[in-house]
Amino acid sequence: MRMSKKLHYSLIEWRAYRDNLVDDNESEKMQNHLLGCDECMENYLTLMEAFEETAQHSPVLDGFTERVMEIIYEENRYERAFRLKNARARLITYYVSAACVTLLLVSSGVFTLMFNGFAKFDTQISMVSSRTESIFTSGWTDKLVDSTSEILNISQKK
Amino acid sequence: MDSEELIIKNVLRGDDEAFRHIVEKYQGLVFSICLNTLKNHYDAENAAQETFLKAYRSLYQYNGRSFKSWIGRIATSCAIDLYRKMKAKSQEIQFDEGLEIRDSLQTTVQDIIIEREDREKVSHLYRSLPGIYKSVVEKYYIEGMSYQNIALDENISIKTVESRLYRAKKLLKERWDEDE
Numbered sequence: 001m002r003m004s005k006k007l008h009y010s011l012i013e014w015r016a017y018r019d020n021l022v023d024d025n026e027s028e029k030m031q032n033h034l035l036g037c038d039e040c041m042e043n044y045l046t047l048m049e050a051f052e053e054t055a056q057h058s059p060v061l062d063g064f065t066e067r068v069m070e071i072i073y074e075e076n077r078y079e080r081a082f083r084l085k086n087a088r089a090r091l092i093t094y095y096v097s098a099a100c101v102t103l104l105l106v107s108s109g110v111f112t113l114m115f116n117g118f119a120k121f122d123t124q125i126s127m128v129s130s131r132t133e134s135i136f137t138s139g140w141t142d143k144l145v146d147s148t149s150e151i152l153n154i155s156q157k158k
Numbered sequence: 159m160d161s162e163e164l165i166i167k168n169v170l171r172g173d174d175e176a177f178r179h180i181v182e183k184y185q186g187l188v189f190s191i192c193l194n195t196l197k198n199h200y201d202a203e204n205a206a207q208e209t210f211l212k213a214y215r216s217l218y219q220y221n222g223r224s225f226k227s228w229i230g231r232i233a234t235s236c237a238i239d240l241y242r243k244m245k246a247k248s249q250e251i252q253f254d255e256g257l258e259i260r261d262s263l264q265t266t267v268q269d270i271i272i273e274r275e276d277r278e279k280v281s282h283l284y285r286s287l288p289g290i291y292k293s294v295v296e297k298y299y300i301e302g303m304s305y306q307n308i309a310l311d312e313n314i315s316i317k318t319v320e321s322r323l324y325r326a327k328k329l330l331k332e333r334w335d336e337d338e
Contacts, residue, residue, distance in 0.1 A: 042227070048187065061203055062317070065182055066318075072210075075211070078329075
């Protein structure tokens with residue numbers, strides 16, 4: 001029954017495995033193969049389905065569904081609470097870090113430096129805008145309107 | 159859309175109760191697979207519970223083909239996983255027993271500190287367990303009550319006591335590994 005890795009176990013061999021007719025060593029080899037081989041998994045599941053359908057007694061213990069549902073409800077609640085707790089802890093860490101960085105920047109004078117830099121920049125902008133105003137003091141929009149009207153008048157006379 | 163597809167969609171929309179239909183429909187197959195690998199009802203039940211929990215948590219990954227085959231694969235892998243873990247554990251116990259006498263003579267201050275830290279960690283993890291598990295763990299490990307007495311005290315079946323203890327230990331181990 002020893003097989004190379006590339007080959008598959010036959011349906012008869014899987015039946016023997018299902019019916020506990022193979023020794024422990026071989027059984028473990030077949031299990032290892034089963035987890036990595038889709039074709040053998042399909043064969044094994046087909047045999048297990050047939051086995052389950054023809055079984056005279058259900059192997060399931062009483063109250064199984066209730067126990068599974070209890071686990072699902074309880075562990076869902078637990079997971080949600082755990083996630084919420086983690087999210088809160090992350091939020092607190094975030095705010096504390098932000099506060100620490102702000103305090104550090106204030107104490108090291110970075111904000112003062114930035115403020116002084118902005119003030120200087122503001123002065124430069126105001127200088128540029130006053131220069132621009134002096135260039136356009138003659139009212140270039142008025143000039144444009146006047147010249148357009150003149151052109152229209154000439155064309156109408158013609 | 160057939161009823162099974164509808165059930166799956168409802169579970170994915172957050173209706174946990176709909177999952178009950180899936181458990182009822184496939185428990186026979188799942189249990190048969192687990193029992194076939196593990197050879198005893200106690201371990202088969204634990205593997206079968208794990209299968210349904212895994213199926214519930216990864217339902218969004220289900221590709222819409224044969225659900226029977228999908229859950230059958232999960233059951234096979236859960237049962238084989240548990241079988242391997244149990245085998246590794248029994249080998250570990252045999253190895254530990256051989257070293258027990260030698261270790262008892264070599265307990266250092268470091269060992270004591272590690273043990274104390276481990277106890278604190280276990281105690282912290284225990285406090286974070288879901289209520290129903292915490293109560294069973296306390297009664298079994300701290301008060302030393304039997305399964306039967308816990309079942310009477312909590313008004314549940316002995317199987318439920320076993321199941322809660324198993325899940326509690328599993329959760330503790332998962333949390334422990336996450337912290338490591």
